[in-house]
Amino acid sequence: MSITRRKFLIIGSVTAAAIALPPFISLKAFAANNNRTVTADVSLLVNGTQHQLNMDTRTSLLDALREHLMLTGTKKGCDHGQCGACTVLVDGRRVNSCLSLAVMHEGSKVTTVEGLGSPESLHPMQAAFIKHDGYQCGYCTPGQICSAVAVLDEIRSGVPSHVTANLMETPQLIAREFQERMSGNICRCGAYSNIIEAMTEVAEMPA
Structure with a gap:
């Protein structure tokens, strides 16, 4: 046919x-x-201040900080958890805030770069970044600093990394450990060596 x-x-x-x-x-x-749209009330302790927020349950922690609390120090980079620009501290541990929903952190203590120090009273890591020029464009710097602070705490707490030679001993505060643990924070300007120098200086200070 x-x-x-x-x-x-x-x-x-x-x-x-x-x-x-x-x-x-x-x-x-x-x-x-x-x-x-489904909303929820979320209680967060951010940089020492208690906040009660009502937001869409799909709101990321990053957007909660930037859009609801106007803490724009935390940057939105790739929005896929690959660059580390959005790193903040949640209950002392570093978190990619773009990948974490705000409702997951009900009652948590969140620290952003604004909460680490101020221009008048810098956190030692912030001061070291300035001293060693650990930034160029500065976009990734808030995430780098938050991550660097957490890395030193991780090592001192005995948390091993991929390059830790002996899992039965406390990891060392050395460049190799810093480089491995900071690999999730990308600096497109290439200030990596300066960042390691800043971390090394702070690591040598009394804990």
Whole structure:
């Protein structure tokens, strides 16, 4: 049975419409779901100040800090947890805030770069970064500093890394450990050696 050009075009049109239909249905479902926003009350202790926030349950910790509390020191870089620019301290541990929902941290103690020190009273790590020029454009610096502070605490607490030679002993405060543990914080300006120098200086200070 031969197919005329007219029949071929009709069959092609019907097939194309059938294939395209599911995405349109999905878009309608997405729009309907998007209008059903669910909010929650979240209590966070940020830089020593208690905050009660009501927000969309999908709000990341990063957006809660930047958009709700106006703490813009924490930067939004890749938004995929790959660059480390959004690193903050949650209950003393470093966290990529772009990958963590704010509602997951109900009652947590959050420290951003603003909470580490002030221009009048710098944290030793902030002062060391300035002294050793551990920044250039400065965009990644808040995350680098928060991560660097946490790294020293990790090592002093005996938490091993991939390069720790002896798991039965406390890791050493050495460049090799710093480099491995800071590998999740990217500096596109290439100030890595200066950052290690800053961390080394702080590591040699009395704990």
